[in-house]
Amino acid sequence: MDKLNTIFVKSDVECIPGEKREEILKNPGFGISFTDHMALVKYDRQNGWHDGQIVGHQDLNVSPAMMVFHYGQAIFEGMKAYRTPENDLVLFRPEKNAQRFNRSAIRMAMPEIDEELFIQACDKLVLTDRNWVPQIEGQSLYLRPFMIASEAHIGLRAANKYLFLIIASPVAPFFQSISDVPAISIFATDKYVRAVDGGTGMAKCAGNYAASLIAKDEAQENDCQDVLWRDAKERKYIEEMGTSNICFISRDTSGNVELTTPVLDGSLLDGITRDSILTLAKSRGYIVKEEKLIFDEIIEKISSGQITEAFSCGTAVTISPIGSIVTSATKTIVSDGKAGEITMSLRQELIDIQFGRTEDKFGWRHNIK
Numbered sequence: 001m002d003k004l005n006t007i008f009v010k011s012d013v014e015c016i017p018g019e020k021r022e023e024i025l026k027n028p029g030f031g032i033s034f035t036d037h038m039a040l041v042k043y044d045r046q047n048g049w050h051d052g053q054i055v056g057h058q059d060l061n062v063s064p065a066m067m068v069f070h071y072g073q074a075i076f077e078g079m080k081a082y083r084t085p086e087n088d089l090v091l092f093r094p095e096k097n098a099q100r101f102n103r104s105a106i107r108m109a110m111p112e113i114d115e116e117l118f119i120q121a122c123d124k125l126v127l128t129d130r131n132w133v134p135q136i137e138g139q140s141l142y143l144r145p146f147m148i149a150s151e152a153h154i155g156l157r158a159a160n161k162y163l164f165l166i167i168a169s170p171v172a173p174f175f176q177s178i179s180d181v182p183a184i185s186i187f188a189t190d191k192y193v194r195a196v197d198g199g200t201g202m203a204k205c206a207g208n209y210a211a212s213l214i215a216k217d218e219a220q221e222n223d224c225q226d227v228l229w230r231d232a233k234e235r236k237y238i239e240e241m242g243t244s245n246i247c248f249i250s251r252d253t254s255g256n257v258e259l260t261t262p263v264l265d266g267s268l269l270d271g272i273t274r275d276s277i278l279t280l281a282k283s284r285g286y287i288v289k290e291e292k293l294i295f296d297e298i299i300e301k302i303s304s305g306q307i308t309e310a311f312s313c314g315t316a317v318t319i320s321p322i323g324s325i326v327t328s329a330t331k332t333i334v335s336d337g338k339a340g341e342i343t344m345s346l347r348q349e350l351i352d353i354q355f356g357r358t359e360d361k362f363g364w365r366h367n368i369k
């Protein structure tokens, strides 16, 4: 048995013919096609993490008694590999994903995984599937690391066996119609909530997303692309969106730019894009505020013109401008329903760093070798 800390490349054979891959890469969509390989690492209580491998992307042969099917011990991450103009392959702050993965694992009574092993598995998978990292502007290779409880057992307790996997998918921008980055509409649900105090809101666990799907349907019925979540207790405070965090742009009385976002209070996801945007905003001299944001006050500030822009930020969505915030009774237009100027310049600065087009002044790029 191969113990911790090395991922062996057991297969580097291309299963999908080159012409088919090129065809897919012309128009990859989001999360539809998968690369030739995947990373797979096993865990059991006795041996810890072991047998790390890069193998062909394949179906899993599993027991119907596998605990993930019954009690939902499943966590995941979302990352992207980018191709730079020099043809280098880079990840963006992967250690942050590894750390958040472990925070999710702890919350779900799952084993933590060595940060280096997590990153090594990403690196080796991307290197093995390097031909799948798109060349086209704006596209990238999305990595989906995840962990599931794999023990076959029906009693209710934390499993003794787990699988850690990474699959990869070439992706175009998440809100597919984006060619000129139009602003999205978001629906503030008052029927459903995402996270409660002491619950799993800060974890990237599958159950959070399962519970969100009905609200996503509700958003779509209201012609919106995503959900805006409010707190579970009072439906008063803005938390985050279905697949991203949210930020607002305003100016103080002296004309200084302010960027405001909900404070991390344990019930929302500590987004890596959010953290990067706050850093970029501070380095521009913006006033950055992480606060409890009252939904009604934000709507009032948008209506009065004090808040001039809003955007969502996350790995899948990068930065998407928000053009309207809808409830069952109201529709509030932000920035005339268009992408705001500051939003777009922050977006540009971020993606230029991610795609290796500008100096990496914060040391965020991780070169895959």
Ligand code: PLP
Pocket: 078, 240, 241, 242, 243, 244, 245, 269, 270, 271, 272, 273, 274, 313, 314, 315, 316
């Ligand atoms: N909030 C939710 C619910 C998400 O699914 C995501 C995406 O992963 C984010 C926030 C943003 O996190 P990140 O910027 O690390 O992708």
Ligand code: COI
Pocket: 077, 078, 079, 209, 243, 314, 315, 316, 317
């Ligand atoms: C990401 O941004 O990587 C996510 O995990 C969002 C996903 C639910 C599409």
